[in-house]
Amino acid sequence: MNGSPTDWLDTDAPPATEVLHVDVDGYEGPLDLLLDMARRQKVDLAAISILALAEQYLAFIERVRERRIEVAADYLVMAAWLAYLKSRLMVPQAPDDDEPSGEMLAAMLQFRLKRLEAMRLAASRLLGRPRLGLQIYSRGAPEPLEIARKSIWEASYYELLKAYSAQRERGAVTEYRPYTRTVWSLQDARDILQRLIGDSAEWVAMDTYLEQYLARPDERATVRASTFASSLELVRQGEIEVRQSETFGPILLRRRKREQP
Amino acid sequence: MSDEDADYGDVRERQLRIIEALLFASAEPLSLAEMSPYVGDGANLPALIEELRALYANRGVNLVRRGDRWAFRTAEDLGFLLRREEEETRPLSRAALETLAIIAYHQPTTRAEIEEVRGVAVGKGTMDILMEAGWVRMRGRRRTPGRPVTYGTTEAFLDHFGLEHLSDLPGLDELKGAGLLSSRLPPSLQIPLPFDGALREDEDPLAPDDMGEAQGDDE
Amino acid sequence: MSDEDADYGDVRERQLRIIEALLFASAEPLSLAEMSPYVGDGANLPALIEELRALYANRGVNLVRRGDRWAFRTAEDLGFLLRREEEETRPLSRAALETLAIIAYHQPTTRAEIEEVRGVAVGKGTMDILMEAGWVRMRGRRRTPGRPVTYGTTEAFLDHFGLEHLSDLPGLDELKGAGLLSSRLPPSLQIPLPFDGALREDEDPLAPDDMGEAQGDDE
Numbered sequence: 001m002n003g004s005p006t007d008w009l010d011t012d013a014p015p016a017t018e019v020l021h022v023d024v025d026g027y028e029g030p031l032d033l034l035l036d037m038a039r040r041q042k043v044d045l046a047a048i049s050i051l052a053l054a055e056q057y058l059a060f061i062e063r064v065r066e067r068r069i070e071v072a073a074d075y076l077v078m079a080a081w082l083a084y085l086k087s088r089l090m091v092p093q094a095p096d097d098d099e100p101s102g103e104m105l106a107a108m109l110q111f112r113l114k115r116l117e118a119m120r121l122a123a124s125r126l127l128g129r130p131r132l133g134l135q136i137y138s139r140g141a142p143e144p145l146e147i148a149r150k151s152i153w154e155a156s157y158y159e160l161l162k163a164y165s166a167q168r169e170r171g172a173v174t175e176y177r178p179y180t181r182t183v184w185s186l187q188d189a190r191d192i193l194q195r196l197i198g199d200s201a202e203w204v205a206m207d208t209y210l211e212q213y214l215a216r217p218d219e220r221a222t223v224r225a226s227t228f229a230s231s232l233e234l235v236r237q238g239e240i241e242v243r244q245s246e247t248f249g250p251i252l253l254r255r256r257k258r259e260q261p
Numbered sequence: 262m263s264d265e266d267a268d269y270g271d272v273r274e275r276q277l278r279i280i281e282a283l284l285f286a287s288a289e290p291l292s293l294a295e296m297s298p299y300v301g302d303g304a305n306l307p308a309l310i311e312e313l314r315a316l317y318a319n320r321g322v323n324l325v326r327r328g329d330r331w332a333f334r335t336a337e338d339l340g341f342l343l344r345r346e347e348e349e350t351r352p353l354s355r356a357a358l359e360t361l362a363i364i365a366y367h368q369p370t371t372r373a374e375i376e377e378v379r380g381v382a383v384g385k386g387t388m389d390i391l392m393e394a395g396w397v398r399m400r401g402r403r404r405t406p407g408r409p410v411t412y413g414t415t416e417a418f419l420d421h422f423g424l425e426h427l428s429d430l431p432g433l434d435e436l437k438g439a440g441l442l443s444s445r446l447p448p449s450l451q452i453p454l455p456f457d458g459a460l461r462e463d464e465d466p467l468a469p470d471d472m473g474e475a476q477g478d479d480e
Numbered sequence: 481m482s483d484e485d486a487d488y489g490d491v492r493e494r495q496l497r498i499i500e501a502l503l504f505a506s507a508e509p510l511s512l513a514e515m516s517p518y519v520g521d522g523a524n525l526p527a528l529i530e531e532l533r534a535l536y537a538n539r540g541v542n543l544v545r546r547g548d549r550w551a552f553r554t555a556e557d558l559g560f561l562l563r564r565e566e567e568e569t570r571p572l573s574r575a576a577l578e579t580l581a582i583i584a585y586h587q588p589t590t591r592a593e594i595e596e597v598r599g600v601a602v603g604k605g606t607m608d609i610l611m612e613a614g615w616v617r618m619r620g621r622r623r624t625p626g627r628p629v630t631y632g633t634t635e636a637f638l639d640h641f642g643l644e645h646l647s648d649l650p651g652l653d654e655l656k657g658a659g660l661l662s663s664r665l666p667p668s669l670q671i672p673l674p675f676d677g678a679l680r681e682d683e684d685p686l687a688p689d690d691m692g693e694a695q696g697d698d699e
Contacts, residue, residue, distance in 0.1 A: 031599025
């Protein structure tokens, strides 16, 4: 490992005497302060005197408070706990005492200090590893995947046949409509007849006039009936004359001669 | 081999590794000048690059030259790896389904004929989907004014719908029997006999470059 | 060598090239499942990966494992050479670094447990930084009163710190031996090991919209 990139672990703490007169801003909580004090004892945490450490911490907090420097609640809670620990360590435990012994409390504090120190060392070792983007590199010019979405279409045979049938039925219904529309109204027939006869004074068979409309067999009846009814109406109005020379013979039509003014 | 040779081999091997790592990590192709500071003055960079190029020549990644610079790139024959197709199953739209059905029964048929049955225009997108699905193909061009493209179905169409032959498509009576067609339809309603064989007499083959665009002025 | 053997060799060589190209092309580590569609069902991916790993073991670029994924990375021993001074980004705060270490070694762990180890509250900003860096993730919620969120590390964490598995965390064995991975005192007989696998029995999955806010009143 090429040196420790972290600086916080290796930075020399301020001299002890000074620390004890300075506020606690530089510490990350009471455990951090305790750990710093313990490290100053320059012995393994396992061999540390928890009692001495507690006394040191309490004395420090006392001095800080004498100077009317505000101390975060965390530090005071720790101070209270250490005072309790100290009392448990100094007074022999009564037989009926259910609370944890002073030794147990001291071991708990010692464990927490060791654990915090271990985590710091672990953090430092992590940082000391060859890190991605610092010593280790990934591909500088990655070639990204282009994803083309391809649709797989789904349709069932039944849907296909249904689609076809439905369209043909729809088409068949629209084809029906013109048939119903080809019933000639009397007005239609009258207008057409007027136009066809025009000013013709010659007798012309009605079927001749209607030749182009009689081509479709299914329309023949309606065309004839409407036209004949209209012709009678036109006769009544004095517009045309109608003649039929024999039964079922052709019906002849001509414009009625206007009275000379 | 003398110790010196071994040392020389080690040095060269290390230089190769450094260039390899540099080229791998770089976002841009690198010139010899850019690599030089990393391997030291004594290095024969062109020879090293050539050795590396040969080493990767048959690999999944090749060392390629880009102008005066060098870079690793995915081997050309594996380029398809980087363009993956993702398949997505989607139901055919109603317009596409109807158009497909008409083509199936009326083939060979033109767009105008399809529109006549449908009563609405057939969008280009609809045809594209059917052709992309592989179910519809352009057969040829009808020998009528405007030379409209004739469309028909494909073998993939038969496959997808489980038909052996196009003649397996049910006729009028069968559709009525299946309740798909009402029995009160006008007697004039006819169902054509679909035909997907070779080109008919009134069909011309498509030219190889015929993309199906309208020709003349009638379409 | 029989023709069959030759064919087999060709197929295998091609599969090897495909995996090589895929891993080279990707900046992120790839899982076997991600590579599998490209080489076909018949491929023995673990064997191919191992072959590729061995092939690159002494190169300037190595094939490394990151959790359940694989990636090409420049060789560790060339780190000092390739180190780009200017790229040293905003260094992590001491609080963030300690929190990261505690999560890594104690995972799955809760905020309360992290605070217990550090003896001080964990600011919300600290967690955010670690999650934003992509190194820490919310795993689930512990089945205890208050249902606190459990935190763990990600594959990006392994990738960033060059770890194959969580078990490669530096000093893990010593810490375990010293009973320092226990969150409770006295060190219990069973020392928990950091665990970044699927949710444990005492963890519930996060709801999709769970943003990690405190639930209940104990957290």
